[in-house]
Amino acid sequence: MGVSVKRIVVTGMGIVSPLGCGVQHVWQSLLAGKSGVTRLSEQLVADIPCKVAGQVPSIDSDPLHGFDPLATIPAKERKKMDRFIEFALVAAREALTQAGWSPASAAEQERTATVIATGIGGFSEIANAVHTTDERGPRRLSPFTIPSFLANLAAGHVSIAHGFRGPIGAPVTACAAGAQAIGDAARMIRSGEADIALCGGAEAAIHRVSLAGFAAARALSSAYSDQPESASRPFDRDRDGFVMGEGAGLIVIESLEYALARGATPLAELVxxxxxxxxxxxxxxxxxxxxxxxxxxxxxxxxxxxxxxxxxxxxxxxxxxxxxxxxxxxxxxxxxxxxxxxxxxxxxxxxxxxxxxxxxxxxxxxxxxxxxxxxxxxxxxxxxxxxxxxxxxxxxxxxxxxxxxxxxxxxxxxxxxxxxxxxx
The missing domain is CATH 3.40.47.10 (Thiolase/Chalcone synthase)
Known part of the structure; x- marks a missing residue:
């Protein structure tokens, strides 16, 4: 890259995944060949060909590395958000902690960007709202119904929680969205709109309707219901479709100059x-x-x-x-x-x-x-x-x-x- 182009480094990472929560735990599980794909409940998929998915483990099923939203999100606030927003908030905390970033001044807040993608947004909340409307009537909907599922609300909640007042965005470009969020955030830094950004993606779309929809398109694996860990087999001759997963992956990126000036430790460079x-x-x-x-x-x-x-x-x-x-x-x-x-x-x-x-x-x-x-x-x-x-x-x-x-x-x-x- 030319000398006039700002160098971008990664200084923090946070993850919520089917392999658990926390970058180091998830990475070691990945290297060990563990799978996060499991059989779904029969109630969810009794009449759907695909019966497996990569679900984020709960704190009950995995006390050490399961998903524990209450450690990050007050119970009252959880009523206002879909699960994909919860995933983003938990991953954000880990990434920001590793990066050592908590803007104290107005200037720092205004130079911090938030770009968090999603492919679908609050799918479950949308489906639940339709069910409530049809079964109990529109007056039974919560006033938080709309903001609970909007695609940009993961970025919105994270921005509010941490006081980030710089550029904000939420790419919704299907399965490329998370990568585009990182690329878009890097552009913001290179253009001078921000010094530092929290970016990545969050998703929580494992639901009867989404499973049925993808199955109708013959996109999902259905041949390995009794062997969930064998269902996702990229590049293998016997693959028969993808397996839905959920979670969030967020990173902190910043200009190299800014990172070094504040004493942050670069983890990698985005070139x-x-x-x-x-x-x-x-x-x-x-x-x-x-x-x-x-x-x-x-x-x-x-x-x-x-x-x-x-x-x-x-x-x-x-x-x-x-x-x-x-x-x-x-x-x-x-x-x-x-x-x-x-x-x-x-x-x-x-x-x-x-x-x-x-x-x-x-x-x-x-x-x-x-x-x-x-x-x-x-x-x-x-x-x-x-x-x-x-x-x-x-x-x-x-x-x-x-x-x-x-x-x-x-x-x-x-x-x-x-x-x-x-x-x-």
């Missing part, structure tokens, strides 16, 4: 961001992965490096036949014979939709920090299109890495790719 549109189909990308390739290419070009310098890709790969093939084609076209190490962590978490880009950016940062590529679980028989490609299957692999990509692609033909660099 490139690329985004593109397929202009092809509502729910499927082109077979050649042209849009995905261009997003990665833009991120690499923005960083001023070459494809041969990229060591690792945390792929978007969701475990669908069409999507995984398109991404493999994009990688093969862009990287040629370069043996970039490819993995999909959705094999362990399921697909967190608008939150995927946030948690997968965290996994990519951790891979660079620890110099180890997490495994793609259930990858026993690689797709024939992956022949000659460097897929990291079944077990984590130690590897020297300097640059790594994190991809996010979504319905509507939206593609996003983040390029991260190891901090040394």
């Amino acid at each position: 490139g961001y690329g985004t593109s549109a397929d202009a092809y189909h509502l729910t499927a990308g082109p077979e050649d992965g042209n849009g995905a390739r261009r997003a990665m290419e833009i991120a690499i070009r923005q960083a001023g490096v070459t494809v041969d310098e990229i060591d690792h890709i945390n792929a978007h790969a969701t475990s669908t036949q069409v999507g995984d093939k398109g991404e493999l084609a994009a990688i093969k076209t862009l990287f040629g014979a370069h043996p970039v190490a490819i993995t999909s962590t959705k094999s362990a978490t399921g697909h967190l939709l608008g939150a995927a880009g946030g948690i997968e950016a965290i996994f990519t940062i951790q891979a660079l920090r620890d110099q180890v590529v997490p495994p793609t679980l259930n990858l026993h028989h690689p797709d024939e299109d992956a022949a000659g490609m460097n897929l990291v299957a079944l077990q984590a692999r130690p590897q020297k890495m300097r640059y790594a990509l994190s991809n996010g692609f979504g319905f509507g033909g939206v593609n996003a790719s983040l390029l991260l660099k190891r901090w040394q």
